Amino acid sequence: MDRMLYVAMNGAQQILRAQTVVSNNLANAATTGFRQDLATMRSQPVIGDGLPTRVYAMAERSGVDFTAGGIETTGRDLDVALKTDGYLAIDDGRGGEAYTRAGNLRIDGGGRLMTADGHVLLGERGPIVIPPVDKLDIAGDGTISILPSGETNVVALDRIKLVRPAANDLIKGADGLLRSKAGGPFAPDASVQLVPGALEGSNVNTAHALVSMIELARRYETQVKLMSAADDAARSTDRLMSLS
Numbered sequence: 001m002d003r004m005l006y007v008a009m010n011g012a013q014q015i016l017r018a019q020t021v022v023s024n025n026l027a028n029a030a031t032t033g034f035r036q037d038l039a040t041m042r043s044q045p046v047i048g049d050g051l052p053t054r055v056y057a058m059a060e061r062s063g064v065d066f067t068a069g070g071i072e073t074t075g076r077d078l079d080v081a082l083k084t085d086g087y088l089a090i091d092d093g094r095g096g097e098a099y100t101r102a103g104n105l106r107i108d109g110g111g112r113l114m115t116a117d118g119h120v121l122l123g124e125r126g127p128i129v130i131p132p133v134d135k136l137d138i139a140g141d142g143t144i145s146i147l148p149s150g151e152t153n154v155v156a157l158d159r160i161k162l163v164r165p166a167a168n169d170l171i172k173g174a175d176g177l178l179r180s181k182a183g184g185p186f187a188p189d190a191s192v193q194l195v196p197g198a199l200e201g202s203n204v205n206t207a208h209a210l211v212s213m214i215e216l217a218r219r220y221e222t223q224v225k226l227m228s229a230a231d232d233a234a235r236s237t238d239r240l241m242s243l244s
Contacts, residue, residue, distance in 0.1 A: 002093075004233075007055075008226035013222045014041065019163035020091070022197070022212050025204045028176075032116070034202035036065045036209075037172070068112045069101075070200040078113075079104040080138055081200040082158075084190030087178065089161035089185070090119040091127060097185040098177035099163060101200055113144075119177075123158035124188055138196045162192035 003146035021039035028034040069173075071081045082088075087099035104116045111160040113121045113128040120127045128144065130136065135154075142160035163186040169177045180186060224233050 005227055005230035007229060009225045010228070012220055012223035017225065018154060019213065019216050019220075022209055026206065026209045026213070029202050029204040029206050029209070031102075031105050031202050033069065033100055033200050033206050034176070034204065035101070035178075036174070036202070036204045038063050038065055048204050063117045064167075064170070064172045065203060067203045069203040070199050071200050073198045075197050077136055077138070077197070077200050078107070079197055080105065081102055081195040081198040082162075083140070083241040084164075084191065086162050086164040086189060088115075089122040089163055089188075090115055090177070091122060092175075092177060092179070093119060096179065096183075097122065097171075098179050099165075099186075103194070104199055120160045124161050125158050126164065128158050128160070138194065140193050140196065141190070142192070142194055159188075160194070162194070163187070164189035164192050169204060 007157075018039045021037050025036040025092070028036070046241060068082075069241055073082075080088075080102050082103070087101055088103060090098050090100055092098035098119070100119070102117070105121060106114055106116060107130050108114055111129045111131060113130055115121060122128065123144070130144075130146065132149040134145040134149050134151075137145045137154075138160070139145065142162050144160065146152050146156045146157050148155065165180065165186045169181055169186075171181045172178055
């Protein structure tokens with residue numbers, strides 16, 4: 001295959017991969033607690049017969065933007081936002097522990113306190129289960145206090161497990177959840193604080209993401225033009241060879 005054609009074709013393919021990352025960010029611009037993915041390009045020499053005289057670009061998801069999103073007051077008892085760096089600990093459904101900043105919580109039919117996407121919230125005593133209550137309050141330190149149905153005394157049920165790992169100790173999975181790179185759970189951190197009755201929004205800057213999509217589209221058009229130029233050059237060479 002002509003090297004120019006190969007490099008242009010590969011460039012178009014990598015740009016499509018970068019567009020996938022940006023498109024996913026845009027699709028989650030309104031998702032509570034979402035952390036946008038970062039896509040970068042790196043140069044990779046074309047290895048083959050002869051000297052590596054060509055270099056192509058390779059798109060890769062370089063990491064996650066851990067910048068905090070804006071906090072909006074909702075007044076809902078089961079909504080919590082993180083005031084400081086840190087995460088809510090949840091059961092990832094596969095026997096492990098994962099982390100999120102999406103604090104739009106709900107109680108399922110079995111009384112389990114869950115995230116909106118169906119993951120059980122973990123307390124310092126394990127999965128949090130809420131009995132029938134007349135009132136529920138979540139304090140800034142994550143302590144859950146309840147007034148059981150038919151009773152007059154408020155009791156502390158559990159405390160939400162809040163962790164504060166370093167950004168480079170986390171990895172984001174295909175399900176959008178953050179996990180420990182080492183594989184084990186993080187210990188609770190008492191310094192993490194919540195804002196009850198509020199939610200943190202996505203940290204996606206839609207204007208910036210749209211500009212990135214336009215830039216990537218233009219780059220893709222350039223690669224297509226290069227492929228067309230390589231094809232024209234090959235046709236011209238064939239015509240010249242046929243005359244000899």
